Amino acid sequence: MPPPQDPLYAGLGQAVRIGTELLAALIVGGGLGWVVDTYLFGTTPWGLVIGLVFGLAAGMRNAYRSAQRWQVPSDNVDKQE
Amino acid sequence: MEESPLHQFELHSWIPISVGGLDVSINKAVVFMWIVVALASVIMVMAGSSRKLVPGKLQSLAEMMVDFIRNMIMDTMGKDGMRFFPLIATLFVFILFSNYIGLIPGTYTVTSQIIVTAVFSCLVYGLSLVVGFWLHGAKFLGILVPPGTPGWLLPLMIPIEIISQLARPISLAVRLFANMTAGHVMLAVLFSLTIGGGLLIGWLPFVFTVAIYGLEFGIAFIQAYIFTILTCVYLGDAFHLHGHEEHAH
Numbered sequence: 001m002p003p004p005q006d007p008l009y010a011g012l013g014q015a016v017r018i019g020t021e022l023l024a025a026l027i028v029g030g031g032l033g034w035v036v037d038t039y040l041f042g043t044t045p046w047g048l049v050i051g052l053v054f055g056l057a058a059g060m061r062n063a064y065r066s067a068q069r070w071q072v073p074s075d076n077v078d079k080q081e
Numbered sequence: 082m083e084e085s086p087l088h089q090f091e092l093h094s095w096i097p098i099s100v101g102g103l104d105v106s107i108n109k110a111v112v113f114m115w116i117v118v119a120l121a122s123v124i125m126v127m128a129g130s131s132r133k134l135v136p137g138k139l140q141s142l143a144e145m146m147v148d149f150i151r152n153m154i155m156d157t158m159g160k161d162g163m164r165f166f167p168l169i170a171t172l173f174v175f176i177l178f179s180n181y182i183g184l185i186p187g188t189y190t191v192t193s194q195i196i197v198t199a200v201f202s203c204l205v206y207g208l209s210l211v212v213g214f215w216l217h218g219a220k221f222l223g224i225l226v227p228p229g230t231p232g233w234l235l236p237l238m239i240p241i242e243i244i245s246q247l248a249r250p251i252s253l254a255v256r257l258f259a260n261m262t263a264g265h266v267m268l269a270v271l272f273s274l275t276i277g278g279g280l281l282i283g284w285l286p287f288v289f290t291v292a293i294y295g296l297e298f299g300i301a302f303i304q305a306y307i308f309t310i311l312t313c314v315y316l317g318d319a320f321h322l323h324g325h326e327e328h329a330h
Contacts, residue, residue, distance in 0.1 A: 013303045013310075016260070024252030029244045058245035062252075 017066055022059040029055015086269035090193055090262065110197075113182065113189040121178045146174070153310055158317035165316055168208075172201060173309040180261065180301035184294070192304075193261040195254060202253035205312045213319035224322060253311055260304050264297045 033051020037044045094106030128143030136144055150170045154162040176192060183190025191197055213221040225242040226235065271293060274286035 012299070013307050016256070016303065017307055017311075020252045020256040020259070021248070024255060025245055025248035028247045028251060032244065032247075054240050054244055055248075058241045058248060061241060062245045062248060 014066070018063045021062040021066055025059030025062055026052065026055040029053075029058060086266045086273065089189075089265060089269060092194075109189045110191055110194055113179070114191050114197075117175060117179045117182055117191060120182070121174050125174065150309070153306075154313055157310065157313035158320055161320055162313065162317060165313075169309055169312055172205075172312060173305055176201075176257070176308055177302065177305040180305055181298075183261065183265070184297055184301060190261050190265060192257055193265060195258040198257040198308075199250075199254040201257075201308070202250040205253065205315060206250040209315045209319040212316060213322070216320065217322050221319070221322060224318065249311075249315060253308065257304050257308050260300055264293070264300055267293055268297070 029051045030048060031051070033047040033049070033055075035047075036051070037047035041047070092108040092110055094104075094108045095112070096107040098105050098107065124139070125143060128139040131137060131140050133140060147170070150166070150173055151163075154166060154169060158165070179191040182188055183193065213224065217223075225239050225246070227238065227242070230238050268290060271286045271290040275283045275290060277283070278286060
């Protein structure tokens with residue numbers, strides 16, 4: 001078992017988190033858009049397009065948020081509300 | 082003919098059982114899940130039974146692990162989070178043990194089945210929703226509105242926040258599953274290159290196999306750690322709704 005408090009592992013842990021964060025939100029956004037298109041309104045392809053755009057935004061937001069959480073312990077000073 | 086690198090993940094039922102049309106056959110994954118549970122319980126119970134003041138090897142390992150999980154909860158959720166210690170410790174120990182047992186050649190990595198990780202992540206996310214609505218009632222829906230959002234941005238922010246919430250269980254499940262699967266596929270490909278390459282060139286992929294195997298030891302731990310810390314973060318979000326001001330982290 002590697003030492004838990006090792007900064008290398010903490011950093012590596014952060015790094016592998018952000019990639020899936022982006023991907024998962026994109027999948028959810030695209031998926032919701034596709035469902036709206038295919039089963040609800042038949043508005044192909046607009047639901048998918050808008051869903052992907054929102055998914056991308058949500059992914060960015062999640063990635064940003066997890067990066068922010070990482071930074072806070074080092075500098076509590078300029079913490080934004 | 083070489084076998085596919087994905088062959089290792091295939092499951093064949095060993096003892097076919099069917100309950101009301103539902104296939105609950107015993108297969109390799111099920112057996113290894115039992116092994117993980119048995120091994121983890123035996124080791125942790127043995128480690129906990131001695132309770133010496135000066136701990137032995139096993140006891141200090143268990144103490145280190147408990148301390149590690151405790152710190153993780155305190156950092157993300159604060160004191161209230163200790164109520165979830167049993168759940169979080171169980172998740173961590175199970176994932177850690179199944180990742181490490183899977184690294185022994187000839188065994189099976191339970192966490193390389195997406196259904197296993199998906200059940201865990203849905204359980205965690207469902208629990209965070211229950212906790213959130215239990216504690217805050219309808220106000221918990223405010224999690225969809227980040228503090229300080231101007232009113233005219235709401236139609237844009239709410240869909241984005243809904244998607245980013247729904248993405249949580251998916252990213253949790255996919256991350257663990259994908260990392261475990263990718264690691265084992267990589268090892269299988271490299272090792273089949275070693276076998277196929279012969280002595281002249283086969284040593285090169287063999288060196289990589291050994292190196293990647295070492296890396297996988299780190300990954301096995303990191304993935305268990307990430308899954309657990311995100312569990313803490315999600316539960317903590319449900320606990321302290323926009324509560325960044327009350328705990329300094």
